[in-house]
């Protein structure tokens with residue numbers, strides 16, 4: 001599977017910023033296969049939650065692993081890990097992009113989807129974007 005790289009994040013960056021973005025992203029991104037393996041083999045200890053920095057859930061699994069329930073949950077969560085890792089990576093990419101080039105990516109207040117520069121409506125949920133109202137020509141004079 002191709003690593004997550006959305007040109008939306010780097011479209012407005014200069015080559016230096018793009019290099020910076022990719023370096024930071026490669027460091028921050030998590031691996032889908034590793035996420036599945038953690039859930040499968042160490043899921044009862046919540047390792048797959050710690051992997052995606054869901055530390056609260058991880059601690060909860062650690063506290064209750066002796067019940068055996070977390071082992072079952074970990075097995076079930078194997079199937080959700082690829083999607084969770086992709087969401088995590090997308091969030092990391094948006095976070096990094098917003099720090100490198102703050103104007104490059106804004107996010108929909110309603111659903112959190114990344115908004116393309118200059119967009120008036122969210123392409124994901126259709127909500128109007130506050131602060132990016134259609135250009136109104138100033139009245140003459």
Ligand SMILES: [Zn+2]
Nearest residue numbers: 108111122125
């Ligand atoms: Zn939205």
